[in-house]
Amino acid sequence: MLSTTPHHSSVIEFPVPQAWRDIIYTVIFDVMEDNYASVKRGAFGKCAEFAIVGARVLKILTNAPYKAVGGGQIMDCGDEQYVLITPTRNERRNARNLAEMKFYHCWVQLDAQSMSTGGIEFVDFTLLYDRLTAHLLNKPYTLSNSAAYFWGDAKALDLPIPASLNNHPSLKERQSGWYWTDSICCRLLLKYENENAAYFSALTSKILYRIADEAEKCFAPTSTASW
Template sequence: MPDIDALPVSPAIRTALDCAIQSVLGRIYAQQALGRCATYAIVGARVLSEVLKHPYYPVCGGQVLDCGNGMYIVFYPGREERRRARRLGDMRDYHCWIQAQRKCAGSTRTRIEIVDFAARHDRASAEMLGVPFERASDLDYLWVWEDVQALAFPDSLRSHPDMRSRRPAWQWVDEKCTRLLLDMQAAQPGFYRQLSEAVIASLGEHASPANSASTLLTPQFRLRLPELRQHAGSLVGLHA
């Protein structure tokens, strides 16, 4: 009997994609990786959509960060801050990640797939705010069904002001925040295209018979891998 909670992407391919994204963005933002969730979401969504042949979207809103030992941080811009913002940089305390909708086999029901390649910076985010990070494990990335993740939502946070008007969730999409994120993407299409192509070139380097990641690349990208790899090396020091 199939596992209904199995993710549509194998662990090996998920890890290969994360390694490729980190190899590019981690190198470019080596000195200031914290606070780059928007770039991780935009580039990650573009790469996943191209490589996995399924639409993934960058989104923005609020997040509950589990620091372990019953300690949590809620990131979400205030109502007035959201109202006044004209660009994403006008706000603080937002979070960006990637989502996709998947149809359940034999049903009209859909599930939301959540991907967050910036989860590796959870500890640094907590430490920056002076909150002890005592979670049992650090994540390189988060890749989970939204409904499965919600099962572990703590009762202690259900009365939090940012939770009272919505169903409990570790992250929630805000329409205004997401619109500003998409505006940011639209303002620099060439920049994000270059980063995405560099990640795809790096994916070819991280591919192996064990993860079969290279077989996910279209013939167009496989033919362009030498060119893309050469170009990827020139992106170091490039910042948005």
């Protein structure tokens, strides 16, 4: 039985095996969609909540210091079309709450000091919403084999800035990297989590119990009949 309470020893091994990654992603995505079933676009636009509960779940399961972070993103739409998602200077200067920022992105991160490889582990559970994001921003989306989530070394995302975005004011000092943290986004994300601690605790518990159920089904020993 998978324990659903935090403790000092890890529940699953680290780094997280692929089979566990698939279970964790599927459960988090399904619970979030269930949580917003009455909303027209479901859990679309709730990257902050995905990041917060994702980090909490992974921290409990692995005992590794995963954290939710926020910042900017370059989203690939295919055929050299890109969407830049980043808060404006005015938003960074004046926003007192995360909701006052229109464009930002949040994900789960495990920093280098916790990784034996010295790299940064990056987890984004929201890639299935990329197509809808592009549609709402009037961008064609032609990627047909895009993944449902990304879970791996952040070096894989350290790509050159696309030429079409080189002159954007938000990217003038950047040579590469399609995701970047922003100190103000991170601060407002933490504030949002702290102000809604009971909600996120309940949501995390719900996810953990469902992960336990799914794990029992997936990893149950196969019984053979004896004659």
